[in-house]
Amino acid sequence: MKASYIARSSAVASRILDGEMVIxxxxxxxLFSLNEVATVIWQAADGCTPLSxxxxxxxxxxxxxxxxxxxADAEAFVEELAxxxxxxxxxxxxxxxxxxxxxxx
Amino acid sequence: xGTTVAPAVSVSTPIGASRCGSVNxxxxxxxxxxxxxxxxxxxxxxxxxxxxxxxxAQPDYEFAVHIAPPPAEAPEEDARVFRKGRVWHFERGDxxxxxxxxxxxxxxxxxxxxxxxxxxxxxxxxLVLADEGGFLVHAASAVRNERAFLxxxxxxxxxTTMSRLAPPDATVLTDEISYVRRSGPxxxxxxxxxxxxxxxxxxxxxxxxxxxxFLVQGVVNRIEPISQIxxxxxxxxxxxxxxxxxELVKQVFHSAIEFVSRVNxxxxxxxxxxxxxxxxx
Numbered sequence: 001m002k003a004s005y006i007a008r009s010s011a012v013a014s015r016i017l018d019g020e021m022v023i024x025x026x027x028x029x030x031l032f033s034l035n036e037v038a039t040v041i042w043q044a045a046d047g048c049t050p051l052s053x054x055x056x057x058x059x060x061x062x063x064x065x066x067x068x069x070x071x072a073d074a075e076a077f078v079e080e081l082a083x084x085x086x087x088x089x090x091x092x093x094x095x096x097x098x099x100x101x102x103x104x105x
Numbered sequence: 106x107g108t109t110v111a112p113a114v115s116v117s118t119p120i121g122a123s124r125c126g127s128v129n130x131x132x133x134x135x136x137x138x139x140x141x142x143x144x145x146x147x148x149x150x151x152x153x154x155x156x157x158x159x160x161x162a163q164p165d166y167e168f169a170v171h172i173a174p175p176p177a178e179a180p181e182e183d184a185r186v187f188r189k190g191r192v193w194h195f196e197r198g199d200x201x202x203x204x205x206x207x208x209x210x211x212x213x214x215x216x217x218x219x220x221x222x223x224x225x226x227x228x229x230x231x232l233v234l235a236d237e238g239g240f241l242v243h244a245a246s247a248v249r250n251e252r253a254f255l256x257x258x259x260x261x262x263x264x265t266t267m268s269r270l271a272p273p274d275a276t277v278l279t280d281e282i283s284y285v286r287r288s289g290p291x292x293x294x295x296x297x298x299x300x301x302x303x304x305x306x307x308x309x310x311x312x313x314x315x316x317x318x319f320l321v322q323g324v325v326n327r328i329e330p331i332s333q334i335x336x337x338x339x340x341x342x343x344x345x346x347x348x349x350x351x352e353l354v355k356q357v358f359h360s361a362i363e364f365v366s367r368v369n370x371x372x373x374x375x376x377x378x379x380x381x382x383x384x385x386x
Contacts, residue, residue: 013355015362018333024341024358026351031341033334 006054006078007047007094012086014042025086032086037063038077045087047094051078130226131159133284133295133311135233137226138164143172146217153219156309157298166209166229168202168222175199175216186228186348193348195228197221204229206236227282227299228347235356238287238363241345244317245301246283246294247385249275253294253312254385255283256373257343258320265302266377267320275382279307282345285314287360292368317364318373318385326381329372336370337361 008014014023021039023032034042037059044054051074059070081087088094126147127140136159139150151158176198184197193211195202200221204211211229215221231241244257245264249272256267268280278284278294281301286293292314296307319331319339331339340361346353375381 011351013358015359017337017362017366020334022334022337022362024354026354026358029341029349029354031338 004051004078005047005049005090005093006041006045006051006082007088007090008042008045009086009088023086025084027085030084032081032084037065037073041074041077042081042087047088047096051075128154129159129162129164130154130157130298131162131309132157132226132230132297133234133239133286135166135230136162136164137229138167139170139222140167141170141172143170143217146170146172149217149219150222153223154298154306156306157296166204166233167211168204168225168229169210169212170222171212171214172217173214175218184224184228184347186350188348188350193228193232195225195347197224200225202228204232206232223299227345230284231345231347232353234284234286235346235353235360238360239285239292240357240360240364241299242283242285242340243281243343243345244283245280246278246296246307247271247275248278248294248308248310248312250386251312252315253278254315255285255294255317256320257283257317257339259343262320263322263375263377264320267375267381268301270377270379270382272379272382275385276308276310277305278310280305285364287363290367292364314368316369316371316385318371321372321374322377323374324376325374326376326384327374328384329374331370331372333365333370336365340365340370 011026012023021034021042040058044058055070055074059065060067082089126144127138128147128150129136129138141147182198186195191207193204200215202213202225213222213225234240242257244255245268246253246255256264258264265280268277271277278296282297282299284295284297293311294314295311296309298306300306346357
């Protein structure tokens with residue numbers, strides 16, 4: 001996995017509802033609901049922690065997933081949310097974006 | 106008449122506002138004064154909002170309505186609502202309006218018709234409600250046993266049918282646009298003059314909100330549970346918010362989540378006859 005950093009966009013609102021993370025894009029009002037694994041990635045997307053570290057320390061450890069499978073799933077999830085503009089992806093740390101989003105999380 | 110709620114009108118008006126006529130339209134306990142120099146338009150408003158007029162109310166908001174010739178061709182389009190600084194702009198082929206929520210004043214420029222200002226009122230109320238966790242929603246609503254029930258659905262889902270079939274002990278608040286206000290952990294539904302196919306204004310009363318039903322026509326009358334996430338998704342689909350303003354979208358999202366966390370929400374599968382109301386008590 002190449003080094004990549006992910007951060008929640010500030011143009012979203014998110015809440016835990018009935019045990020699931022629900023996210024709404026403030027840009028196009030699209031609504032997403034995340035499963036348990038995706039929720040962990042979303043909550044860990046602070047712009048400073050590499051995705052590889054999130055996968056190894058959080059996903060593999062907490063969900064007993066194989067590294068290859070977890071990495072593939074995480075990359076697909078990140079790619080999809082990035083396509084909708086609600087996750088930001090960069091090859092260097094992302095500063096000053098997720099503070100607003102985290103208060104909603 | 107003619108008393109303003111704020112000393113200064115900070116929104117520039119296209120023409121000077123005269124104070125020879127005004128109408129206080131009070132919906133959901135929120136009074137909007139429409140000021141116009143056109144007596145005929147005043148009469149039209151008084152007829153249109155019969156039951157929702159409160160001439161003695163201190164207005165919460167005020168719009169100066171400037172009557173202009175009708176456009177040569179008003180294109181069919183959705184209203185555009187956007188914010189520049191602190192001023193909201195409402196625009197459609199048949200009207201233009203500006204509104205400063207802080208000074209509580211604005212203006213509308215339209216022809217002498219009841220529909221343009223009706224849309225302006227809907228937009229303004231939706232923005233006011235968003236600030237307090239309430240909303241306007243495409244739903245019929247009625248009060249029965251001192252509790253309010255909402256029946257949400259797209260056009261053709263059965264809002265008018267449920268309103269028409271309401272039994273004598275139920276009072277219809279609206280057959281089209283329901284008005285929901287939040288007070289702490291509680292919600293209250295209010296009657297509105299925003300009519301649908303029944304072309305009849307609702308009763309100007311309110312009651313604590315009991316249940317929001319999403320209408321589905323079926324063969325057997327029954328109530329089906331719905332998950333909170335599905336409820337939030339459905340509610341957001343039916344909520345009126347005209348502006349694609351990021352902050353407003355966030356407000357409406359949080360309001361919907363709060364609502365489905367606190368209020369009974371279910372699907373009402375119903376056949377279009379009076380027996381459907383047996384489930385609404």
